[in-house]
Amino acid sequence: MGKKGIRKSSSSSTVEIKRPHIVKNNGHAFRLWLVGGCATSPSPPHKHLFHVQTLQIPTPIFYQLFLKSPFDTWLPGPTTKKIFHVTQDSARCLPPTSPNWTPPLFLPLSIPFNVFLLCASPVVFRATLLYKHPFKLFHYYYYYYYYYYHRCYQNSSSSSLHSFSSPHKQPFTMPWSFASPYVPPHHHSNYIPPSSDDPAHHGFPRAGAWPRGGARGASGGRGLSRPREPYHRNSSFPAEEPENGEAINFDAYESVPVEASGKNVPPPVNVFDDTDLDEGLKKNIKRCKYVKPTPVQRHAIPIATAGRDLMACAQTGSGKTAAFCFPIISGILKGRSSSGFSPVSRGVAVAYPTALILSPTRELSCQIRDEANKFAFQTGVKVVVAYGGSPIIQQLRLLEKGVDILVATPGRLVDIIERERVSLARIKYLALDEADRMLDMGFERQIRKIVEEMQMPPPGIRQTLLFSATFPNDIQKLASDFLLDYIFLTVGRVGSSTELIVQKIELVHDTDKRDKLVDHLRRQKFHGTNGKHALTLVFVETKRGADALENWLLKSGFPAIAIHGDKVQLERERALRSFKSGNTPILVATDVASRGLDIPHVAHVINFDLPRDIDDYVHRIGRTGRAGKSGLATAFFSDKNSPMAKALVGLLQEANQEVPSWLIQFAEGSSSGSRGYGSQRYSRGSYGGGSQRYSSGSYGGRDFRNSTEPEVQSYNSGSCGGRDFRNPTEPEAQSYNSGSCGGRDFRNPTEPEVQSYNCYGSHGNADGVESVSRTSYIDTSYDMQNSLIETSFDSLSINCSYDQTDVKSGELCGGGKVGEDGPSGYASIVPTGWD
Numbered sequence: 001m002g003k004k005g006i007r008k009s010s011s012s013s014t015v016e017i018k019r020p021h022i023v024k025n026n027g028h029a030f031r032l033w034l035v036g037g038c039a040t041s042p043s044p045p046h047k048h049l050f051h052v053q054t055l056q057i058p059t060p061i062f063y064q065l066f067l068k069s070p071f072d073t074w075l076p077g078p079t080t081k082k083i084f085h086v087t088q089d090s091a092r093c094l095p096p097t098s099p100n101w102t103p104p105l106f107l108p109l110s111i112p113f114n115v116f117l118l119c120a121s122p123v124v125f126r127a128t129l130l131y132k133h134p135f136k137l138f139h140y141y142y143y144y145y146y147y148y149y150h151r152c153y154q155n156s157s158s159s160s161l162h163s164f165s166s167p168h169k170q171p172f173t174m175p176w177s178f179a180s181p182y183v184p185p186h187h188h189s190n191y192i193p194p195s196s197d198d199p200a201h202h203g204f205p206r207a208g209a210w211p212r213g214g215a216r217g218a219s220g221g222r223g224l225s226r227p228r229e230p231y232h233r234n235s236s237f238p239a240e241e242p243e244n245g246e247a248i249n250f251d252a253y254e255s256v257p258v259e260a261s262g263k264n265v266p267p268p269v270n271v272f273d274d275t276d277l278d279e280g281l282k283k284n285i286k287r288c289k290y291v292k293p294t295p296v297q298r299h300a301i302p303i304a305t306a307g308r309d310l311m312a313c314a315q316t317g318s319g320k321t322a323a324f325c326f327p328i329i330s331g332i333l334k335g336r337s338s339s340g341f342s343p344v345s346r347g348v349a350v351a352y353p354t355a356l357i358l359s360p361t362r363e364l365s366c367q368i369r370d371e372a373n374k375f376a377f378q379t380g381v382k383v384v385v386a387y388g389g390s391p392i393i394q395q396l397r398l399l400e401k402g403v404d405i406l407v408a409t410p411g412r413l414v415d416i417i418e419r420e421r422v423s424l425a426r427i428k429y430l431a432l433d434e435a436d437r438m439l440d441m442g443f444e445r446q447i448r449k450i451v452e453e454m455q456m457p458p459p460g461i462r463q464t465l466l467f468s469a470t471f472p473n474d475i476q477k478l479a480s481d482f483l484l485d486y487i488f489l490t491v492g493r494v495g496s497s498t499e500l501i502v503q504k505i506e507l508v509h510d511t512d513k514r515d516k517l518v519d520h521l522r523r524q525k526f527h528g529t530n531g532k533h534a535l536t537l538v539f540v541e542t543k544r545g546a547d548a549l550e551n552w553l554l555k556s557g558f559p560a561i562a563i564h565g566d567k568v569q570l571e572r573e574r575a576l577r578s579f580k581s582g583n584t585p586i587l588v589a590t591d592v593a594s595r596g597l598d599i600p601h602v603a604h605v606i607n608f609d610l611p612r613d614i615d616d617y618v619h620r621i622g623r624t625g626r627a628g629k630s631g632l633a634t635a636f637f638s639d640k641n642s643p644m645a646k647a648l649v650g651l652l653q654e655a656n657q658e659v660p661s662w663l664i665q666f667a668e669g670s671s672s673g674s675r676g677y678g679s680q681r682y683s684r685g686s687y688g689g690g691s692q693r694y695s696s697g698s699y700g701g702r703d704f705r706n707s708t709e710p711e712v713q714s715y716n717s718g719s720c721g722g723r724d725f726r727n728p729t730e731p732e733a734q735s736y737n738s739g740s741c742g743g744r745d746f747r748n749p750t751e752p753e754v755q756s757y758n759c760y761g762s763h764g765n766a767d768g769v770e771s772v773s774r775t776s777y778i779d780t781s782y783d784m785q786n787s788l789i790e791t792s793f794d795s796l797s798i799n800c801s802y803d804q805t806d807v808k809s810g811e812l813c814g815g816g817k818v819g820e821d822g823p824s825g826y827a828s829i830v831p832t833g834w835d
């Protein structure tokens, strides 16, 4: 398909699809892919919509047309032989029950949509797409359809297809298992059509007009009513600066412990203006209202812009994404000429990205793509995401147009490389987000294959940046294969996001967990604003458990939705969107949602089932208490979790949390031997033994090189989250803090090269010599208390806010502003794919 069959019409903004691609034909039904926009689109393509203006069916036969609209409902088109027009106006003016009513179709560039046609014989379709410049993107709605339609189609006999043809009076209802729960706004009694001169709406209802239930009621899947989704505000299109910011308390980071180990560590910066970043990028940073760099950014950006390899371990929610995106975007802009794509002999375009960012989950990849797009706004840097669970063809098409930064999950990347549609031969920057997860058992082989066997330039030629909130020594050792003369950076008490997250551990019987959960949820409802629940993320162990709990919560009247790896991508994305928007404020999740996802205003994380690995616990609770906000994390601890007790005790102590006495007893009991979890890791360090890691009191990881601690620079006086495994005796570490940090360089078992910065601003080593034993610096430069933080470019007004209740009392925390259509802030999951 591609550009073939598409003709640019006389109007420069209109394209005509001459030969739509008929994907399926069983004699009765066709699914069309109208893919035409790319022929005429100016860049950047992803920010443009095509509006289907007319759809012509010239064959004089009886037919029934079903259109899949962005409103997620199959609706019958008119039974007529004449040309009919699908226009915004007709959709708006006519009641949905009118025979001539058809829903408007808004198409993002080059994304197919479905037309479902029942007719006696094949017909030829023609459609005209009217190019519209969007203020908002709405495209995500209709990619339900691909999936639902596909399943419906495969599972339906032709007789059931014919049952579609009772048209007009009410929307077509699919079998329950295929039915989308979405109710088009036109069916809502309180729908207020937007005025035509309101560019922000383009025929879509206002946010506040979206009800939670819907006319279709039970069609919302499994007979249980589910909150409906509002339209999505795409914030990757930063056309406007946010109108209202939100004060975030960054005091929490004032004395954050920082430790950097390695040779010649570049000094940190205090403000973005002091960095060597590209000017265009700096403008975008200002647009993001990032007033000051977060601690990890202060240290990581100068290291990365100096071209050094970096392994960085910093608290959840502390801004690691920007810490690796900024240097990459800036580097690309500075060395622009070497990027691009070139054709190969077979005429198939091969994309040559300059930067590759790998992440473990699809949702996180999308989030990174969106963040990167935001930072790269108007710089011309092209960001493309590739992830499984969505049609590869769309991703290939985008890649054909060129890519500077490719964000990908490993499996899909390997697939694309093996199809020879992407080459890694010109990669200058490789970043691994959640690097410890990427190098853990599940992904290691694939990552090695990508990094070592697929033409990627070796360390030294490419720059490698590894980031996570946790970095166990064994993973550091693996990761060090990909790095050259790297710096290991730890920021903060990595295991716990300092005291921002109040952690509560409750002793419960397994059979009582649901009752306990209900207690918490009721309390949250009580504390929510306007009767809304505060956003609550409930983690369970298994996918079946997630489904079961979701169903049970729905039956009990709680607006819940589940996300897990067995759900198709569309369902996963829908669940996340619905949760983020506040429409379904309870998300039941497996660990698929535990890492990286930046969901503003998650007030409460409940570990309904505790994870088996303390690192997973750290990441899970890190979904709240982000970017300086407070948060609450509750864990249900039952007998079977006793092997976790020691790790938990250590973690709670590290984060200055209250440790229940019964938990200490469990910890002591399990230290006498019964761990019961086989060879699984529970924590790092001193509580462990043999091959098991239980705890060390020092969370998050330390540079494994520092078993002698050769080159550590310490920037604060705390106990940091990690240590360089290279520095066991810490001879060369630069220490910016005087504590046990969240990670240590595994290279420093004896810490031979420790560089110490006792107090930020008075760079520790009086003689300026780096290779001295650690001294400490207090990092006081990070005071953003009064800065307005608003990461969204979206200017929709924010009306009400959730209560910020007292952290100490153990009540609901997190707070933040929430509008009628959900919390404010950057809605970072913008799905693009189809399943």
Ligand SMILES: Nc1ncnc2c1ncn2[C@@H]1O[C@H](COP(=O)(O)OP(=O)(O)OP(=O)(O)O)[C@@H](O)[C@H]1O
Pocket (backbone or CB within 6 Å): 289, 290, 291, 292, 293, 294, 297, 314, 315, 316, 317, 318, 319, 320, 321, 322, 468, 469, 595, 596, 597, 598, 622, 623, 626, 627, 789, 791, 826
């Ligand atoms: N300098 C800054 N000023 C204000 N807000 C920031 C700054 N840097 C990042 N943020 C915001 O902080 C939030 C958390 O950032 P991010 O998702 O990058 O955290 P993270 O460290 O990657 O977390 P995780 O470990 O969970 O992946 C985001 O909403 C981001 O927009």
